[in-house]
Amino acid sequence: MNGAEVVASILKQEGVKQIIGFPNSELFDASAHLDIPPVITRTPRVAVNIAEGYARTTAGRELAVVTVQYGPGAESAFGGIAQAFNDRAPILFLPTGYPRGSEAVAPNFEASRNFRHITKWCEAVTRVEHLPKLMHSAITRLRNGRPAPVLLELPVDLLAEKLDPSHDIYQKPRRSVPQADAGEIAELIATLLAAKNPVVFAGQGVLAASASKELVEFAELLRIPVMTTPNGKSGFPENHSLALGTAGRARPATVDHFMDKADVVLALGTSLTRSHYILPIAKDKVLLQVTIDEGDLGKDYPIAQGVVSDARSALRQMIAHVKSERLAIPDRGDIAEEIRGIRAAFMERWMPFLTANSEPISPYRVVWEIMRAVDPARTIVTHDAGNPRDQFSPFYEATVPGSYVGWGKTTQLGSGLGFALGAKLARPEATVVNLMGEAAFGMVGIDFETAIRCNLPILTVVMRNNVLGGYAASMPIATKKYGANRMSGGYAPIAEALGGYGECVTAPADLRPALLRALEKVGQGQAALVEVVTHEEPRLPGLC
Template sequence: MKVADAVAKVLKAEGVEYLFAYPVNPIIEAAAKLDIRPIIVRQERIGLHMADAMSRMTSGEKIGVFCMQSGPGSENAFGGVAQAYGDSAPIVVLPGGYSRSLSQIQPNFNSALNYRHVTKSCEQVTVPEAVPEAMRRAFTQVRNGRPRPALVEFPSDLFGEEISDSFDPKPVPIVRYGPDSASIEATAEALLEAECPIIYAGQGVHYAQAWDSLKELAELLGAPVTTSLGGKSAFPEDHPLALGSGGRAIPKPVHHFLQKTDLIFGIGCSFTRTGFGVRIPEGKRVIHATLDPADINKDVPVDIALVGDAGLILDGLVEAVRDRSNGASEERTAAVTGEISAVKGEWLDQWKAKLTSDEVPMTPYRVIWDLLHTVDVENTIITHDAGSPRDQMSPFWEPVAPLTYIGWGKTTQLGYGLGLAMGAKLAKPDALCINVWGDAAIGFTGMDFETAVRERIPILSVLFNNFSMAIEIPIMPVSTEKFRSTDISGHYADMAKAFGGYGERVETPDQIIPAIQRGIQKTQEGTPALLEFITAKEIQISTF
């Protein structure tokens, strides 16, 4: 068989159903012959984002795969791979390369050289007989250990060469590993002895599918739970012990308990210091449970460290805590949940005026609030975009089921949310999949709304249009006043209609809910919908 056919055969064996791609790459045709559906995007970055969502929404059980052509395709794809690396998403990237006689000659772009800093593994195949091993290594890397991209580059003159017809790939093994029992015992003791422990859950809980164990541990301890943006929805935010999740914007309960706590237990998280995540207060005692030992003491000094799968760790802690205690007393749990409720109520009262405002132009907070109270939250998958939509939505959106909020923020490329929503819809076709973005983000990836129409991916796209880059106004006052440098514009509902989707512009608060209902109806009919809300230049976010 040809090399391209052998690669497709591996994808089929690994359970790949969709190949996200931009031509020309011979793997596309080879995959289609095996009934792997190609999804052709308008730009490479969107295809990588869709692959990213496929992996996230299945906890890595189905790996997102993207392929592209040599040269410009590989060059353009770099941002999407860097995004997946920063947010620890396990995707397989299969670029074409220049022929072997040219691949090492400048200025020809060599993916195997240039992607090394944004991939977990990265190699170029130069002989046909190396294809099985290279593909096996790539899938082993993305299915085991810390989830991050793996890349295999194929020189263009290699695709047509032959390998043995006896090649019969099998799915790679998946391993889970955990810490020693002494670390589990020490952690259990520390959690039970703490006066006010809190649990900080990251997206490792999602990949381990350890949601039930996280909830059980929190209830045994009577401990409040907060999450990173990537871990959001790992703990139901309607639970009495839920603090919500924080990023650049933060709910008051998260801030309150981070200041009060005497022990922070981080599970399935990296504790990476970022301007788009919660900062751990100095001087706090920290226990860090993570899949990657490279994260330990990287940004936050820790007292106890556990390395391994979040599910194995949580299961071990549940058992150890239960052996030592009958669970938190009713009085303790009541006191903690009562304090959470009081702080949350006070915080929401402070924000109620914006969340329910009738002002025109409308505040985006009113749109978020009405959206939250209109959709079936449990059966909705939603993601923010970079900038204002992330900071405005993440504190107030309350997911109640796992993997219903796609949070991100280690790197913040504008336009990421559109591809995530489309990939989520392919992974979970029965869910309402929404991306919330601004007029800056749509300028980066808006053309790929046409991909949603053409590929029959009925998402709901919620756009905030305030005709400006609002966050930048306070930091670009001179350039704004003299040259209008923060002004941007467009009639994006018309753009959606031009692409064959449903588009509607909404200008008054009384039309928010009816428009959302119409947009949902269109998605149920199989048509992607874009709702463009004309909003104020809102710059206030929830901080303390």
């Protein structure tokens, strides 16, 4: 076998279902020979975005593999890997490399050198006989510890080099699940039971650990309300009586109310990264942090206690401790009724926006009609950066783990389209909906054709208001003198030209019927795009 065939045989042993990439890689043919199909995108960045959507939808249980051509392919993938690193997505990135001996010659781009700060592990293969060992190392790191992209650069001449198949038998790595010391668990529980108003702040680690069931049991047992990070949204069912919603930049009033009154915050499966897009935690809170990565402890906030553990392991240990010790649960009143009252007042305030009959259409009306058109139990939704995220996340109820691909610590416009395609690749039976603005579509819109060609029928909703939403305030002179925030164009015709279903909506009464028609097309196997002409809307929940 040559080097490419060795890599492909290992991917086959690992149960890899497809290999994603653009535009060329020696791994495509070698994998296809073993019945691993390629998913060819239109840009390397979107290929990585698809891999991230796939990895997060499967909670890292299936290998998301992406490969790109050396030089410009690797260079163009950089933004996607940076996004995945910030989102903690476990991706196996296998870029090809320049022939050995020329990789360090300027201006040749050496992936193993340039990606070091946005990957968990980043190496290059220099000898073909080292391939099985280094693939084992890469996948071991991918399966264990904090989720993040792992990179192994494969020089093209090495991929063509022959290797004796008897040389080094590949052994599949296993996942190890760390758990806390019993004394640490007892201390966590003691602090929570002594608190007057504790809250759980659940992050993406809950989803990565498939710990939603345990989180529900824990919250009900201790009668503690739960809010999530943007990336952790759907980790706790948002139709549950103890659900507060997502603590993003824009957020429901339930989040502010309970975070303001909280004295103890259990940050579970979150890195506690300070971000413009995540609600900051006040200094007067006692912070308890459970994370799988020791590098998260005390990174951005001073913590009273830090525990290194898989989220599900920690939850099971805490539940078992409370039950085995028969600990008394304090009476903190009817928290569920308090949540219901605050949520009702919040929705009453925002319902005029959600049901507005204005023309151009309110973006909140778009959110409302999407919520009415889909079945949240059978749907995976995502959004794009900026206003679509801030207008959608506070209202959409994610009720099933993995049904919402939220993101926010870095916000590259256009990422949502690839995430939606990756989610559809992982769960073809699900309805997948992506909400984006026209600026985001401009970044990646041609990859709508990938949905059509690769039989990944998703619904994309593009809100068009002919401006870069919110940017006039940051460049008022350029906007006034030169219209720097203006955009133009129509997007439904592009979808049709690429082979999909496209429809443009200008009247609120036509919106839901258009969405239902598009969803019917998706159900029939055709990717659809609904373009909605909206007005710019600066008012955001939690910020006004």
